[in-house]
Amino acid sequence: MKIVALAGGVGGAKMVDGLAECLPPSDLTVIVNTGDDFEHYGLKICPDLDTVCYTLAGLANSETGWGRAGESWRTLDEIKSLGDEAWFNLGDLDMATHMLRTQRLQRGELLSEITGDFCKQWGITVAVYPMSNSPVRTFIHTRAGRRLSFQEYFVRYQFKPEITEIEFEGIQKAQVPEAALDAIDKADAIIYCPSNPFVSIDPIIQIKAIGESIQQKKILAVSPLIGEHALKGPAAKMFRELGEVPSALNVAKHYRSNLSYFIMDNQDKEQSKTIEGWGIMCRALDILMPNRTQRKRLAREVLTFLEKSV
Ligand code: GDP
Numbered sequence: 001m002k003i004v005a006l007a008g009g010v011g012g013a014k015m016v017d018g019l020a021e022c023l024p025p026s027d028l029t030v031i032v033n034t035g036d037d038f039e040h041y042g043l044k045i046c047p048d049l050d051t052v053c054y055t056l057a058g059l060a061n062s063e064t065g066w067g068r069a070g071e072s073w074r075t076l077d078e079i080k081s082l083g084d085e086a087w088f089n090l091g092d093l094d095m096a097t098h099m100l101r102t103q104r105l106q107r108g109e110l111l112s113e114i115t116g117d118f119c120k121q122w123g124i125t126v127a128v129y130p131m132s133n134s135p136v137r138t139f140i141h142t143r144a145g146r147r148l149s150f151q152e153y154f155v156r157y158q159f160k161p162e163i164t165e166i167e168f169e170g171i172q173k174a175q176v177p178e179a180a181l182d183a184i185d186k187a188d189a190i191i192y193c194p195s196n197p198f199v200s201i202d203p204i205i206q207i208k209a210i211g212e213s214i215q216q217k218k219i220l221a222v223s224p225l226i227g228e229h230a231l232k233g234p235a236a237k238m239f240r241e242l243g244e245v246p247s248a249l250n251v252a253k254h255y256r257s258n259l260s261y262f263i264m265d266n267q268d269k270e271q272s273k274t275i276e277g278w279g280i281m282c283r284a285l286d287i288l289m290p291n292r293t294q295r296k297r298l299a300r301e302v303l304t305f306l307e308k309s310v
């Protein structure tokens, strides 16, 4: 069964890691959000892409969910000692990725090509593509009237500001890698990983070329919320600030127009009746993925459900 998974960082990486354990490499393609990308110290940083790749390569820091295992921080310490605030954590190993990527982009290479080469070096056998080769930038508009770049909002201000609106600058001109669109074309199903709906999945599916091509497909979403809580990050807070109760039901409602299948946690099972009333088939499972065994277990259950349903 050919699958295209759409992913942000931490939640996306966990699901994709499980799927990669269950599917032959040629049957899985991952399209990753690049709305969080930014430039810092002259380096082009792609947080979600790197989280997905480091996780698939077994190089990720399993405690933080982002960055590299066995990381050291000598360069950043030195940057701090030179008087910089150093609000964005960049480890020494991680920095090598950004340095080489920046240099190759400056030479005119495409982000998708560079990512493909890095994946080869890291021994990643599934195809991983950025959602766009041209910049798409997520901006957060706040109640206080500010327009913050995503990493400022997320890391510098620790997602404390109240959001009123989310903007994806450059989305109309997004250049989706041709191979990513081909993979969608050939896919039996699309999986929205349990990523943040507003800032990880929306920027991907709001790109016209992607939105239109997935419309012909069966789409399954896995909830990033259990009860009223996100396991990490601002997803639940964003639902509240945008006027909705954070819940599996409202995740399904958010994706409703295209969705065929929805995976929620066992504890939210009672919400499935309403969701099924919208013509979306539901399955309640244990959707917590604290380790690789659980990622694989959930991926296997999701794929079994899809095989029976598609
Ligand atoms: P980010 O780009 O690093 O913020 O990561 P994503 O957008 O891909 O994922 C963030 C979401 O992942 C959060 O809303 C979390 O609730 C969700 N998440 C993290 N771990 C798990 C897990 O084990 N299971 C599920 N279902 N969701 C998770």
Ligand code: CA
Binding pocket: 008, 009, 036, 047, 048, 200
């Ligand atoms: Ca992200």
